[in-house]
Amino acid sequence: MFANGALGQVAASADGVFALLTTANPVVGKLVLLTTYVVRSLDQAVTDLGITQENNPGLLKALTEFYSVAPSGTELWLRCYADTVTLTNMATLSFAGGLQSLFNEAKGRLRGVFIHRTPAAGYEPVVADGIDADSIAASAAAQLTAAWTAETLKAPAFIIVSGLHYQGNPVTLPDLTIGSLNRVGIMIGDTASGNGCAIGVLAGRLASIPVQRNIGRVKDGPVVTLSHAYMGAVKVETADVTSVHDKGYITLRTHINRAGYFFSDDPLATLPTDDYNHITARRTVDKAYRLAYDACLSELLEEIPINDAGQVSVAYAKSLETLVENAIVSSMTSNNELGNDPANQNDTGVQCIVDTTQNIVSTGNLKVGLRIKPFGYNRYLDVELGFKTISQ
Incomplete structure (x- = not known):
């Protein structure tokens, strides 16, 4: 085995x-x-x-x-x-x-x-x-x-x-x-x-x-x-x-x-x-969209644990956040496709947030917030050139 x-x-x-x-x-x-x-x-x-x-x-x-x-x-x-x-x-x-x-x-x-x-x-x-x-x-x-x-x-x-x-x-x-x-x-x-x-x-x-x-x-x-x-x-x-x-x-x-x-x-x-x-x-956000969609699709019509107010449980919200983030990290962050800060080991370039105050029982609708970090681009480079001062 x-x-x-x-x-x-x-x-x-x-x-x-x-x-x-x-x-x-x-x-x-x-x-x-x-x-x-x-x-x-x-x-x-x-x-x-x-x-x-x-x-x-x-x-x-x-x-x-x-x-x-x-x-x-x-x-x-x-x-x-x-x-x-x-x-x-x-x-x-x-x-x-x-x-x-x-x-x-x-x-x-x-x-x-x-x-x-x-x-x-x-x-x-x-x-x-x-x-x-x-x-x-x-x-x-x-x-x-x-x-x-x-x-x-x-x-x-x-x-x-x-x-x-x-x-x-x-x-x-x-x-x-x-x-x-x-x-x-x-x-x-x-x-x-x-x-x-x-x-x-x-x-x-x-x-x-x-x-x-x-x-x-x-x-x-x-x-x-x-x-x-x-x-x-x-x-x-x-x-x-x-x-x-x-x-x-x-x-x-x-x-x-x-x-x-x-x-x-x-x-x-x-x-x-x-x-x-x-x-x-466009390509970056579209790729993240497709990955998030695929991750969330597996949760469609899933039984969701709730609290006494009918709100989504914190544990489930966290698991969904992790599911979406991991999908994007494995396919994008690991391939250097997001602008995460290499000096910060905790910066994956993606953040998923599920609001646990949502009443999933009454609406049947769960909103998921997702943000990704793009790269910056040198569209212009302005170099100031001059002479170095020489000490006398």
Whole structure:
């Protein structure tokens, strides 16, 4: 007889399991539109789905860029649509064959969705605001869809939309920092000059890093090294990256003394004062939500000891607090995904509190308070430089 469980091992994380929704041409006997595929490498996608530069250049580019950053073996859900389907269609909850059916099919496995398209030849975008209006409309629809999967399926996710047909003038761009779409981001930037978006690069970077990690972290190295990066028709080096960044878009940039291209930051389309205004915050809190939900689910319809006033017993409240905290500590704190103070051995970065004055008998409802501690991030480094005083 061998004892088991002492090592505290956990299953491989699904934190980087994403979906790509995009337009494509069907491939006879291989790629069927409105069908979900799970791929784990570029070679598998090319072989199994018959994707080539000739029949699906846009799809091949997105998958190639995804696996240029994410390691082979990374799970990616793929669903393709006709080139007449818009970003807004794909982002809309009620769209036939759209995100609602995908989220239901995935059964909570998806942590993020990336929405992209290669429009049909002759497509004429509405660009009065300096970007395809479809990208902006899709972001609003995506927020409703992301809220639905969090609230209804208890499976929170974020959604990133390709910012297509950027016209090169950030002045006209809608300001995302005055919005309230804290589950949605828009990316502007590509590895080719034109109207596209290198959303595969972004998805690949996010799939390859832990939830608390910023996509622009310099220590992780550049995301684009073998080609130039563009914003519309202009190379990133000469584009007004700062203004695009300041309006809340995810984009690419360069750093002096560093080769290649990096992400500028990871903003979501919401107010700077929103607690969830960055992908790092969104992914971190969503992971804690999923862990807490799973821990609490085991207690649903459990018999709860009570005192003479019908209130939850202190012992049970403490056991539930410990259950939730341990779930998050083992999956997040132990993996350095929370900003707990290493100098304080008692700081786990998570606190769960059950109010024992709640009357569980009369309401049947038990409220649980949960707080997690995020990391801080060096978004700016100001160094004051001067001469050291020399004693005479």
